[in-house]
Amino acid sequence: MKPLRILVIDDEQSVQRILSSFLQRYAQKQRRELQLCSLSNPADALLEMTTAGERYHAILLDVRIPKMGGDEIFHDIREVHPKIIDRILFVTGYPEDLYKLxxxxxxxxxxxxxxxxxxxxALDQLLEPTAPEHA
Structure with a gap:
């Protein structure tokens, strides 16, 4: 079975560590190797998503990131790489901001x-429709 490729974008190292631990556990339960890329800089994240976004099965994106928020990243990606927006899982304490935007x-x-x-x-729901091309 192919590896599970996940991109995490969050400026808080503690959240990245928790997600990394949880994602390792998730991958083990799926009997898949985890290939994880964690980024805290929004400019790096935007570059990674525009150049290599299609290689990821899931993109976990924080909303409140200094300099460029996850909502701005989502907006930009929606314009330049709309195929991958269905792979984005927002991880936030402020969901109402997203629903308004x-x-x-x-x-x-x-x-x-x-x-x-x-x-x-959330990952089960996100990954379910990606079977043929990304399994």
Missing amino acids: FPQHELKVLHKPFRYHQLHN
């Missing part, structure tokens, strides 16, 4: 703080 989109949101089973369920 993008009322026309059916966003996938994981509310902070979260537990492992919530991340597990």
